[in-house]
Amino acid sequence: MLRAVGNPGASPEEFVFHGTAGSGKTALARDVFDEAVARGVVGLWVNAASEVAFRAGMLAVALDRGADPRQVEAARVGQRPAADLVWQHLEASPAPWLLVLDNADDPTVFGDGIWLRRSGRGTVLITTRHGSAPLWQDADRRHLDVLGLDDAVHVLRDLNVTGYDQAALERLASALGCHPLALTLAGTYLGQRLLDPVSVDEFLQRLRNDPSGTLDEAADPDERDLRRLISSTWQISLDALTDRGVPEATTLMWLLSCYAPDPLPVGLLHAQRLTLTDLAHAEPPLPTRKADTALRGLMSQSMVAGLKVPGDVGRPDVPAIHAHALLLDSVAARIPLDQREGVLAAAAQLLDHLLHDGEAEGTHLDAQTLRLFTPHALALLHRAAAAHSATAPKALGIARYLRDESGECGDYASVHLLADAAVRVSPSVSAATEAELLDDRYELACSLSDLGRYTESSEIHREVLHAREAELGRDDVQTLDSVHALGVALYGLGKWAEDEECLRRAVDGRIRALGAAHVDTIMSTACLAEAIGEQQRWDEAEALARTNLATSEAAHGPTSPYTLAARHTLAWALYQLGRLDEAKHLASTTLTARESSLGSTHPRTLVVRDLLASILRGQKRWAEAEAAARSVLTAREETLGADHPHTLAMRTELIRILTGAGNLTAAQALAVLNLEACIRVLGEEHPDTHVCRQAHEDAFGSRFRDDHTTTTGHDKEVQR
Incomplete structure (x- = not known):
């Protein structure tokens, strides 16, 4: 780009830096400006934030390029075309120039485009949040987004955040989403604080509790205008859209702020789903017919961006949108109290309807849906709980549902995230019963076991088991669930004798309560055979596993997942006994069935x-x-x-x-x-x-x- 600046006679150039608020558009333009001036190019800087400021700035450009003051005054009062006067003198400039039109977030300041022209004598550079404006569709547009992690750390070091290792600075940069303005505010705060120094860890804790307020505090007192305050910087864009006749963009942004900064499939905002909400009666209202206009307005201001998420094998890409985490936090914090409950309720209703739309009995959500919507369920739960919203129980129900569905897909990391969130939030949800609280802790312990964290899992399982024994009795099916799961955790710890003790109790109790052919009994019996075998009692393990397989095949068929589990246990016992051909046959048939179904x-x-x-x-x-x-x-x-x-x-x-x-x-x-x-x-x-x-x-x-x-x-x- 710098090669084009100050190169008289070259093809006329117009550059546009566009991106969300605080992405560094003006800072980058200033660097280009300073570099050009250092090379001998005439630098001309105009504030294009409003029509008044822009016209005054452009007339000052005319004066700088040699216009007669009387001509400029005539243009100012409308006695001659102002744009023609300015460009006449820009074209006649003896020296090459760079004209920066900064903060051109409202393209209407340029009228019908007569103010934007190209000249072989200089280069025009525009900074704006409105990256899709028709006026600069033919310009060389450069989108500015968040920084890479390494560059973000360099910014912090440049701002004198010293005394910390790379890992600490990466944690800080990641928490700030590598957002240039947020990095600048945080880096300045940490690097220049004279009294009561704040460590990176302390700053991160404050950031978790109050992202916008913490960064606002970091702004220099002399620079605390709306463009320096994180809490207000995106409000400028929403106000601009309201002024342009798109007030519903504000309500849509409130809705989006209930979700995560991860890609959000646009199907969530389908018109039929929006009609299920009460957003048409919000203030400002978001009628279904205006949703598309509102979304395009947000995209025009670089508040949200569109993208295609690659689909799973054999599935199409998923159209989605996303926004920066700090933007979402800032917008969420500024939702008026009288509107917050309705917005949260709408967010929960949309997500719940999408996840259950077309659901058939016995089917499970696919891995792609789980992957895309889990972060949004977690964010919604956090927002609803923090606001003590009446929507919190529904958000908690969504998280529990996704937790269970993720377990079916074998996504143990997501299971743990959802289980941990449920345990943290459920005690504060007034509708949660004591049994539900225990269920949440039980699921958390199971998720820890799946992740191989057996010591933590066994500790929680023991606590839940004791509570269930006291509340429900020793032979209740939920108590037996805890006995079984504790045995699984003990198996992971290599405590096979204790594991056997638990599994015998689970098997005996489940036979009495459910019958020998019940799926839970079959699973406990398979696990018991493994516990016995680990203690080198392979003949006993093989006999138990064979009987269990026969019971499952008779009750559930040869391809039932429970039969496959029983067959796997028998194959394992036969392998340990040295009966390799028989073991291989059983293992191979089980593997084929598992690959087909899972x-x-x-x-x-x-x-x-x-x-x-x-x-x-x-x-x-x-x-x-x-x-x-x-x-x-x-x-x-x-x-x-x-x-x-x-x-x-x-x-x-x-x-x-x-x-x-x-x-x-x-x-x-x-x-x-x-x-x-x-x-x-x-x-x-x-x-x-x-x-x-x-x-x-x-x-x-x-x-x-x-x-x-x-x-x-x-x-x-x-x-x-």
Whole structure:
């Protein structure tokens, strides 16, 4: 761009910097301006924020370029065309020039466009929030957005925020959304505070409690105009839209502020859904027929941006919009109290209707829908709870629903986020019963178990179990749910005798309450067989698993998910007993069924492929075993993380396969890393650590025990 500035005779250029408030448009224009002036270009700067300021500035440009003061006065009072006078003298300028038209957020200040012309003598640079205005459709437009994380940290360092490591500054930059104005305000505040210094962590805590107010406080007292205050900067755009006859944009922005800064599918705002809300009676009203105009208005002011979210395999892209987190926080804080309840209610109604639209009994939400709407459900719950809104119970219900649906998809990270949010919010929701509060804590404990955080999970499960025993009795089905889930957590800790004790109680209680063929009883029986087997009582485990499989097949059919779980347990017991061909047949048929119903990367699919890799190792089919193990390891690293106990166990299995195949270099390198991780994550005495240490010794001892057995367990499946 700088090559075009100050190059007389070159093709006339018009540049437009556009972006949301505080994105650095003016600051970048100032840098270009200063650089051009340093090169000998005449710099001309005009405030285009209002028609009065713009006309006065342009007439001052004419004077600067040699116009007679009497001509300028005549133009000022309307006795001659002002735009013609200005451009006549710009064209006649003996020196090249750069004309910056700053803050041109309302294109009507340029009339019908007669003020915007191009000249071979200079360059026009416009800064605006209105990136789609027809007047500059043919200009060279540059969109300014948030900074990258590294650049954001550089901004903080440039503002003298010192004494902190890279990680601390990255946390601060991320919390500010890498927004240029927010970074400048925060950096100036932290870097120049003389009395009562505030640390980054203290500032982050204040930011969490009051984002807009904290950043407003950071503004320099001499610069606290509306364009420097985070809480007010976007209100300018909303006021401009109101002045242009689009007041409903304000109400739509209030609605959007109830959601997260993540991509929001525009289907949520479909006209048929909006008619279900009471937004047409808000103040200002948002009639359904005006929603599209309101959205286009927000986009024209760079308050929201459109994008296409890539669809899952075989599915189309999803049209969506998104806005910056600070913008949403600022707008949410400025919703009038008499409008807030209605806006929150509308936000909850829209999300709830979309999630349940066309829902059929027995079906579950797809992974794409869960991924797209989970952050918005969490944001809505936070907003409603913080406002003590009557909408909070409905928002909590949405979060619980998405929590359960995410569990079906095997998205354990989202399950935990939603479960944790429910536990934090539910005590403050007046409609929540004691049983619901316990249910929320139970689900949180289950999510921790899924994430491999077994100690935390077992502690919460014990608390919930004791409460349910006192409230419901020892043999209530919910009490037995807690007994079963506690056993699962104990299994993860390698406490198999305690696990067996819990699972026996769960099986006996569920048989009495539900019957031997009930799905919950089948799952508890499968888990009990695993607990027995881990204590080297494989014949007993095999007999129990075989009976359980027969019961499930008779009651639920051969392809029921409960039958598949029972079949997997039997295959595992047969593998441990050395009956590899029979184990492989059962594992292979289970894997095919799981892949068909759940997909290749679902945790319940991976657990079967994990077993199959072990069986193939026992059969010394090294290449097939390695391929199966690596596919499971890759999927677990991506979904569960490198340090999840299931990932560590799979890595140990791969080490044993590589050692058996004679690939000692790869086995040894992996063994060193995995043993350190097992000790760090599981502890020295965990059974899986012992197995990993043995695999490490085998790899470095250049020996491989010629057997198929392993003392490490597999993922225990939980039916909740």
